[in-house]
Amino acid sequence: MPELPEVETLVRRLREPVIGRTIENVTIYWKRTVARPAPKEFARMLRGYTVRSIDRRAKYLVFELTPRASTSLRSAQRAAVTPTLFLLIHLRMSGKLSVVDRTEPRAKHDRVVFDLDDGRQLRFNDIRKFGKIWLVADPEMVTGAIGPEPLDRAFTLPKFRKLVKSRSGIIKPLLLNQAFLAGVGNIYADEALWRAKIHPRRKTDGLTEVEVATLYRSIRKVLRTAIEDEGTDAGDGVIEGDYQPRVYGRTDQPCYRCHQPIQRIVVGQRGTHFCPQCQPQRGPGRRR
DNA sequence: CAAACTCCCTGTTAGC
DNA sequence: TGCTAACAGGGAGTTT
Numbered sequence: 001m002p003e004l005p006e007v008e009t010l011v012r013r014l015r016e017p018v019i020g021r022t023i024e025n026v027t028i029y030w031k032r033t034v035a036r037p038a039p040k041e042f043a044r045m046l047r048g049y050t051v052r053s054i055d056r057r058a059k060y061l062v063f064e065l066t067p068r069a070s071t072s073l074r075s076a077q078r079a080a081v082t083p084t085l086f087l088l089i090h091l092r093m094s095g096k097l098s099v100v101d102r103t104e105p106r107a108k109h110d111r112v113v114f115d116l117d118d119g120r121q122l123r124f125n126d127i128r129k130f131g132k133i134w135l136v137a138d139p140e141m142v143t144g145a146i147g148p149e150p151l152d153r154a155f156t157l158p159k160f161r162k163l164v165k166s167r168s169g170i171i172k173p174l175l176l177n178q179a180f181l182a183g184v185g186n187i188y189a190d191e192a193l194w195r196a197k198i199h200p201r202r203k204t205d206g207l208t209e210v211e212v213a214t215l216y217r218s219i220r221k222v223l224r225t226a227i228e229d230e231g232t233d234a235g236d237g238v239i240e241g242d243y244q245p246r247v248y249g250r251t252d253q254p255c256y257r258c259h260q261p262i263q264r265i266v267v268g269q270r271g272t273h274f275c276p277q278c279q280p281q282r283g284p285g286r287r288r
Numbered sequence: 289c290a291a292a293c294t295c296c297c298t299g300t301t302a303g304c
Numbered sequence: 305t306g307c308t309a310a311c312a313g314g315g316a317g318t319t320t
Contacts, residue, residue, distance in 0.1 A: 001313065032296090059314080092314050094298085109298090128297045130314070169290055178315075185314070269292075271312075 002091045003059060004150070004183030005226035006239040010097060011056045017099040018122060022050040022068045025115040033111040033124065035132040042135050046114070049085060057143045058182035061097070063087040088134040088142050089124065095131030098123050147181045150219050160216040164204050171207070172200035173268035175219075184219065187232055187248045190273045192219040194247040199279040200267045206283060247273040 002010070026043040028034055034042045049065040056062065065085045089097065094109075102121045106113070112133060114122040124133065134142050148155045148163070163181070167174055174180050175189040184192070193200050195218035198211055207215070226232060231241030232248075246256050250273060251264040260277040 003314095090314085092296095093312085126297095127299070128313090130297065132315095167289090173291080176314085269313090 001093055001185055001187065001234060002095070002231070002239060003185035003188055004056075004223055005188070005229075005243065006231035006241065007056050007059050007061060007091065007183070008227050009230045009239055009241060010091075011054050011061055014061070014097065014099065014122075015054050017120065018051050018063075018116070019054060020051065021116040021118060021120075023047060023065075023114050024117055027113045027115075028111070029113070030111040030126075030129060032129065033126065033131060033133055035134045037135060042133075045085065045135060046087070052084075057139060057149070058146045058178055059090060059185070060139075060143055061089040061091075062139050062143075063089075083137065086134075086136050086139045088136065088139060090132050091126070092128070092130035092132070094127040096125045098125070146178050149182050150184065151223055157213055157216050161209075161212055164207070164212055164215075167204055169204060170200075170268065171198060171202050171204055171215075172270070172272060174204060176268070176270065181219075183223070186270055186272075187234075187245060188219075188222050188226065190248045191222045191226075191245055194274060194279060195222055197278050199281045199283070200265075200272045200274055201281060202283060208284065211283070245273075247275060249273065 023046045026046050028039045028043060031039045036042075037045070046065070048068050050068050051063050052066055053064040054061065055064070063086065065087060089095070091097070099116075099120050099122050102115065102119055104121075107123070107125050109127045110123050110125045111129065111131070112124040116122060124131065136142060148159065167180065172189055172193060175184050175192065176186065190200070192215065196211065196215040198207070198215060226241070226243040229241050229243035231239040232243040232245060233240045247262050250262045252261045254260065255262055255275040255278060258275065258277045260275055262273055263276050265272050265274070
């Protein structure tokens with residue numbers, strides 16, 4: 001399941017083949033993949049638009065597009081009538097993006113195919129059809145309610161402390177809440193909590209100052225490391241990175257710190273992996 | 289406000 | 305061997 005590091009990796013890989021390319025045509029094989037506007041309108045609007053940049057916000061890929069440079073308009077004129085559009089793609093569970101020659105036979109679960117002006121295609125393939133694509137004038141229309149980027153310079157420990165204190169409830173579901181923090185999914189929530197030695201069922205208001213600070217550093221460390229490793233290979237072909245989870249998917253295998261078997265429980269309806277020894281339910285014993 | 293639950297989907301896997 | 309049912313999970317929306 002692609003999370004922040006996997007999406008970041010994909011964005012970096014797509015820049016070289018896609019930036020500067022103009023979209024000549026769009027074929028939609030599964031209409032519900034297109035969230036907005038309506039599929040016909042979506043395909044019509046994109047034609048003739050050139051990709052200027054590709055970035056990431058939370059787990060969304062954000063493509064900035066402007067109309068193909070036209071020599072028939074003076075630049076001032078063009079500026080006045082040139083609407084920048086943003087194409088946002090969320091891979092959800094099984095979405096994949098690839099750039100291939102258009103002669104390549106269509107894959108089974110290709111949902112939307114963008115014809116580029118160099119004979120290649122950007123293909124969105126998605127087994128489970130959970131993935132969505134938007135075309136909007138302002139990316140905030142889609143990502144407006146999402147919390148801060150954990151790797152932003154502006155996202156400091158005081159900011160995180162304040163954020164945690166503004167909420168009550170169980171820590172793991174909170175980490176998964178995109179309105180709280182952007183881009184953390186099931187894998188990296190478990191990984192960060194293991195690193196911080198915090199039990200996933202702990203309540204936020206029971207965390208010590210030190211634990212909150214450690215969690216802050218753990219989240220950033222885990223995400224940075226995973227980006228360096230180009231993501232986690234979940235075995236579903238979404239991305240084939242080298243990040244090796246310490247707890248996620250390691251049920252019954254020994255903890256890398258204390259060799260106790262990793263446990264799998266359900267927290268907030270999500271499969272959750274943790275070390276019962278390193279991450280005690282009670283938290284750190286009071287010093288006295 | 290928090291948290292549980294439902295829905296969207298299909299490939300994989302456990303159970304019979 | 306072959307079938308069915310349960311399961312996985314991000315996130316929006318709904319209900320408790």
